[in-house]
Amino acid sequence: MIPPTHPNQADIGALSGKVAVITGGSKGIGKAIAFGLAAAGAKVVLAARTPAPLEQVAAGLREGGAEALAVPTDVTDAAAVRGLVQKTLDVYQRLDILINNAGIGRFGTVADFTPSDWDAVLNSNLKAIYLCTQSALSPMLAQGGGQIINVLSIAAKVPFAASSAYCAAKAGALAFTKVLAGEVRQQNIRVTAILPGSVHTPFWDDIPQHPDFEQMLKPDHVADTVVSVCQQPSGMVTEEIVVMPPLGIL
Ligand SMILES: NC(=O)c1ccc[n+]([C@@H]2O[C@H](COP(=O)([O-])OP(=O)(O)OC[C@H]3O[C@@H](n4cnc5c(N)ncnc54)[C@H](OP(=O)(O)O)[C@@H]3O)[C@@H](O)[C@H]2O)c1
Numbered sequence: 001m002i003p004p005t006h007p008n009q010a011d012i013g014a015l016s017g018k019v020a021v022i023t024g025g026s027k028g029i030g031k032a033i034a035f036g037l038a039a040a041g042a043k044v045v046l047a048a049r050t051p052a053p054l055e056q057v058a059a060g061l062r063e064g065g066a067e068a069l070a071v072p073t074d075v076t077d078a079a080a081v082r083g084l085v086q087k088t089l090d091v092y093q094r095l096d097i098l099i100n101n102a103g104i105g106r107f108g109t110v111a112d113f114t115p116s117d118w119d120a121v122l123n124s125n126l127k128a129i130y131l132c133t134q135s136a137l138s139p140m141l142a143q144g145g146g147q148i149i150n151v152l153s154i155a156a157k158v159p160f161a162a163s164s165a166y167c168a169a170k171a172g173a174l175a176f177t178k179v180l181a182g183e184v185r186q187q188n189i190r191v192t193a194i195l196p197g198s199v200h201t202p203f204w205d206d207i208p209q210h211p212d213f214e215q216m217l218k219p220d221h222v223a224d225t226v227v228s229v230c231q232q233p234s235g236m237v238t239e240e241i242v243v244m245p246p247l248g249i250l
Helices: 028-039 051-063 078-092 115-143 164-187 219-230
Strands: 019-023 043-047 068-070 097-100 146-151 189-196 240-243
Touching: 019 028, 019 078, 019 115, 028 043, 028 051, 028 097, 028 146, 028 219, 043 051, 043 078, 051 068, 068 078, 078 115, 097 115, 115 146, 115 164, 115 189, 146 164, 146 219, 164 189, 189 219, 219 240
Parallel strands: 019 043, 019 097, 043 068, 097 146, 146 189, 189 240
Antiparallel strands: none
16 A cells, blocks of 8 residues: 555556557467556557457457457567557557567477578567567657667576577567667657566467476466556656566466
């Protein structure tokens, strides 16, 4: 319980009226973030490639009384990403929070990994963060501030076998996040990297060798972390958070 005189009281829970774009919002962690931010009062714009599940999530949010918009988008496509941000501005006239969460995993040893798998992993986990961030910066700068949260992975720091592209993409995205934070902090844009360990989501559906689902984090664990960062007082920034299952690397 926060006493009424707490100096940061005005900031806490103040997502009402804020507009959040969430990439990868149709499933897994992104879907949980969408529900978490909507419950905290934000209007949410969901992006993913496949329209039907995306619209289903948006419809579920609207049924719960939230404002939600589904914008089918391939976040590796620069023109599509510009369209996502423009649609957000057309409908809601602002963009306060960008959650860069979309990403795919493809795994295999360097000897066997194909160039097309390499490009797919690097483009969705790294290039997309640059594209979405660049497009979102313009309205954030015009508004006088904003918040960018990049959902990365513990693979940004820990080398996993047969994961060269994924680890390289996440490590690159962590470096990108830190450079970005330095570039925009004077403009009142706060940037955070979230590094989860294994989370039980559809990410693992096509991966035959996977850790025990029971021991993994739940999507809500990561979503709650993201929402709490969004609710932090404006006088602080959490730059990096590692969120792990209690048993650590599984
Ligand atoms: N699950 C884990 O154990 C784990 C652990 C650490 C970090 N992460 C990271 O957390 C993020 C979310 O993972 P998740 O587990 O929630 O995965 P997920 O359940 O497979 O969901 C991935 C989401 O990203 C979207 N997506 C993928 N490629 C896209 C593209 N090019 N353009 C737009 N949307 C795209 C997917 O929709 P479409 O396919 O319809 O586009 C889907 O909405 C990823 O960055 C992942 O690397 C996951």
